[in-house]
Amino acid sequence: MGVVDTIALYKDYELNDLKIHALRGVSLSFEAGAFAAVAGPSGSGKSTFLHLVGCLDTPTAGSLSVDEREVASLSRNQSALLRRQKIGFIFQAYNLIPVLSALENVSLPLVLLGIEKKEARQQSLRALEEVGLGGMEHRRPKEMSGGQQQRVAIARALVKKPSLILADEPTANLDSTTGRAILDLMLALNEKEGTTFIFSTHDPMVMEFARRLIMLRDGMVESESRR
Numbered sequence: 741m742g743v744v745d746t747i748a749l750y751k752d753y754e755l756n757d758l759k760i761h762a763l764r765g766v767s768l769s770f771e772a773g774a775f776a777a778v779a780g781p782s783g784s785g786k787s788t789f790l791h792l793v794g795c796l797d798t799p800t801a802g803s804l805s806v807d808e809r810e811v812a813s814l815s816r817n818q819s820a821l822l823r824r825q826k827i828g829f830i831f832q833a834y835n836l837i838p839v840l841s842a843l844e845n846v847s848l849p850l851v852l853l854g855i856e857k858k859e860a861r862q863q864s865l866r867a868l869e870e871v872g873l874g875g876m877e878h879r880r881p882k883e884m885s886g887g888q889q890q891r892v893a894i895a896r897a898l899v900k901k902p903s904l905i906l907a908d909e910p911t912a913n914l915d916s917t918t919g920r921a922i923l924d925l926m927l928a929l930n931e932k933e934g935t936t937f938i939f940s941t942h943d944p945m946v947m948e949f950a951r952r953l954i955m956l957r958d959g960m961v962e963s964e965s966r967r
């Protein structure tokens with residue numbers, strides 16, 4: 741079993757009287773340490789797939805296991821705990837809390853896990869160092885560049901040492917040089933910590949960087965390649 745296994749995953753959305761078939765039978769397995777990108781045209785189901793894998797939404801049909809646990813069999817609390825402990829999220833809009841400093845943003849997942857404040861602070865400072873933001877811990881998001889904010893978001897995803905990081909278009913708001921630096925950083929973390937990364941992307945650079953590329957079309961896997 742992998743870190744993520746899906747079998748015939750379906751997701752329908754109801755929009756007024758219309759049923760939208762966002763995913764139509766996606767079966768994929770991601771082994772520990774994968775560095776994979778899910779790409780495809782707009783509306784092909786990339787974000788829907790990531791949201792299901794991240795336990796942010798539930799499938800209409802099919803089976804999904806994360807960290808060898810069948811998500812459908814978990815209670816709401818168990819699934820929230822799985823999300824909190826095992827999964828880190830990186831979004832294209834960074835989703836940092838504007839009134840908190842970089843350090844406070846990164847500490848938040850640890851505080852939510854009940855880790856003592858001093859320990860949380862130390863681990864967060866280490867994570868900020870690791871993403872190249874040593875010395876910037878007191879800055880608020882608006883006092884940082886886009887690339888720096890994305891690094892804070894990476895540190896926040898990383899600090900709890902999740903087995904899986906889901907990154908929804910992580911380079912979408914960055915210029916290509918900064919995007920490249922962010923990808924280098926994620927790949928280094930993947931190689932050093934063995935963290936599994938799954939990206940959704942439109943960005944050819946991310947597709948080139950990924951060790952495995954999955955193309956979705958109309959909610960189905962159209963093709964797959966590895967390198």
Ligand SMILES: Nc1ncnc2c1ncn2[C@@H]1O[C@H](COP(=O)(O)OP(=O)(O)OP(=O)(O)O)[C@@H](O)[C@H]1O
Nearest residue numbers: 753754755760762781782783784785786787788789
């Ligand atoms: N909450 C929702 N309610 C209704 N329809 C939705 C919802 N979310 C997504 N959809 C529809 O499901 C399909 C897949 O959307 P999804 O966002 O997963 O695609 P995507 O590949 O990530 O697209 P993009 O590259 O534009 O972000 C689309 O037809 C979209 O309009």
